[in-house]
Amino acid sequence: DADVTQTPRNRITKTGKRIMLECSQTKGHDRMYWYRQDPGLGLRLIYYSFDVKDINKGEISDGYSVSRQAQAKFSLSLESAIPNQTALYFCATGTTGNQPQHFGDGTRLSIL
Amino acid sequence: AQSVTQPDIHITVSEGASLELRCNYSYGATPYLFWYVQSPGQGLQLLLKYFSGDTLVQGIKGFEAEFKRSQSSFNLRKPSVHWSDAAEYFCAVVGSGGYQKVTFGTGTKLQVIP
Numbered sequence: 001d002a003d004v005t006q007t008p009r010n011r012i013t014k015t016g017k018r019i020m021l022e023c024s025q026t027k028g029h030d031r032m033y034w035y036r037q038d039p040g041l042g043l044r045l046i047y048y049s050f051d052v053k054d055i056n057k058g059e060i061s062d063g064y065s066v067s068r069q070a071q072a073k074f075s076l077s078l079e080s081a082i083p084n085q086t087a088l089y090f091c092a093t094g095t096t097g098n099q100p101q102h103f104g105d106g107t108r109l110s111i112l
Numbered sequence: 113a114q115s116v117t118q119p120d121i122h123i124t125v126s127e128g129a130s131l132e133l134r135c136n137y138s139y140g141a142t143p144y145l146f147w148y149v150q151s152p153g154q155g156l157q158l159l160l161k162y163f164s165g166d167t168l169v170q171g172i173k174g175f176e177a178e179f180k181r182s183q184s185s186f187n188l189r190k191p192s193v194h195w196s197d198a199a200e201y202f203c204a205v206v207g208s209g210g211y212q213k214v215t216f217g218t219g220t221k222l223q224v225i226p
């Protein structure tokens with residue numbers, strides 16, 4: 001089984017809909033991250049969490065919210081989806097910042 | 113502010129040829145440096161990392177990278193490319209202070225031709 005599992009893997013939805021992307025991990029890591037990947041832009045950090053009670057905005061948090069339900073679960077929500085949120089979304093986990101992060105396989109989200 | 117530049121968006125090499133992917137970083141002190149690979153439909157996988165010590169680091173799948181402080185570079189190399197190496201490669205820098213923010217480069221897509 002994958003260490004970092006993202007659901008769904010693919011999602012097509014309409015403008016204005018509320019969307020939730022889920023991430024769960026079995027690595028026992030305290031830190032969890034949500035990134036967005038767009039062609040030519042690399043990965044950009046949306047939100048990160050160092051533990052259940054510590055959630056922080058990343059560089060592109062507008063239009064997104066998160067919930068850390070447990071150490072192993074970190075969800076990303078788009079309250080009212082818009083087309084420019086169409087992207088590939090990745091969840092990652094980690095320990096300290098100088099250790100590599102471990103990534104899920106991504107969720108491809110298309111907003112029409 | 114820290115930053116990472118991968119100047120090559122797309123590189124094409126023949127199978128069996130050598131490969132070098134460029135990465136330049138900007139950071140006020142010695143950073144932590146990483147190379148990740150992303151195969152289609154998958155997340156990023158760590159190839160190798162540099163924290164300190166020997167400036168030539170070995171990674172998985174036959175890759176290596178050399179840290180050159182004078183050039184602020186951390187280029188990824190492989191002596192002989194295999195078709196399975198076709199993927200997108202990301203360089204990343206982590207600052208040593210604060211929350212240790214990770215900054216990713218924009219990626220280099222590698223195409224391997226037979």
